[in-house]
Amino acid sequence: MSEARRRQRKTHPETRPGRVVASYGRRVLVEDDQRQRLNCQLKGRRLKAVCGDRVEWYPDSHNGIVTAITTRRNELRRPDSRGRVEILAANISQLVVVIAPTPPVDEFLADRYLAAARLMGADSLVVCNKSDQGSVDLAGEYQTIGYPVVSVSAQTGESMESLASALSGHTSVLVGQSGVGKSSLSNTLIPGLAVATQTLSEGSGEGKHTTSTAILHHLPGGGEIIDSPGVRDFAPPPTELKRVDFGFPEFDEALRQCRFNDCLHLKEPQCGVRAAVDNGEISARRYRSYRELLHLMRKLKENAAG
Secondary structure (H helix, E strand, O other): OOHHHHHHHHOOOOOEEEEEEEEEOOEEEEEOOOOOEEEEEEOOOOOOOOEOOEEEEEEOOOOEEEEEEOOOOOEEEEEOOOOOEEEEEEOOOEEEEEEOOOOOOOHHHHHHHHHHHHHOOOEEEEEEOOHHHOOOHHHHHHHHHOOOEEEOOOOOOOOHHHHHHHHOOOEEEEEOOOOOOHHHHHHHHOOOHHHHHHHHHHHHOOHHHHHHOOEEEEOOOOOEEEEOHHHHHOOOOOOOHHHHHHHOHHHHHHHOOOOOOOOOOOOOOOOHHHHHHHOOOOOHHHHHHHHHHHHHHHHHHHHHHO
16 A cells, blocks of 8 residues: 555544644644634654644544644754754744844844844844834844844834834744843734733643743734744754855855855855955954854754764
8 A cells, every 4th residue: 555545544534734823742722724723632742843833633522633744844943052952933934133222232142043044044134122212233234234124112113013014924933132122012013912822821721831832923914923932042053064154145145256165264265255354345243253153053063962
């Protein structure tokens, strides 16, 4: 019997598509095509689902059973100190990096988020919150590179319509250091978000775990945001060293001038990237971020191997 026929025999007659909007280990909250949400169990110990997963499930006498997870477009992952990878969410189309005049911008953290977005195949959006308190110098540098930048104020509501428009049509995750106003932005974008989150949590029976669980919310104007507390201490997962430069789009043209295809842009001869930095075509600050990220990736790979 062919594998296709074997799988067909095992398919439950009431199997239907769904989407995981919150995950609690072996239990997940699944949303159907009508946006109805219900608790489901994962079938089999090997099945592991995260927020954003597209799944196949069927109803049973209590709630539902998830039988399969469809191929993921990408994964939002982070490594622990030993280099082991934890998957926070799946099928992300946009990573929204939030910065603000206060607290002072952690430049390397912001660059790390942007590099991670490109490495995972997601769009990037830089949001400068607290525009009522002043501007952020880093925003101009990001605009020069080509990143889309939106300046808003969750406090006054300034340009929040522009942010909502930039989020429409995307499944986005808001990331950034503590204190930049990610929660304020989410609450402004989705009126009644706190109540909706609590209702979702009570319905799942997992209220005490809400603060550590990624949860998907629909935006009134279209699109979705995944609230994932786990991205606070985020770094890209271990990446091949020769791919780290892909996380910096302004390197694209210069690296074609490198003598060696596997150039890491450190001390290699005839390096196009270092030449572009020396000529002022690439920001020296961004080049330092690249070197720091390269060092971090090397350290994570060593920890994972050791």
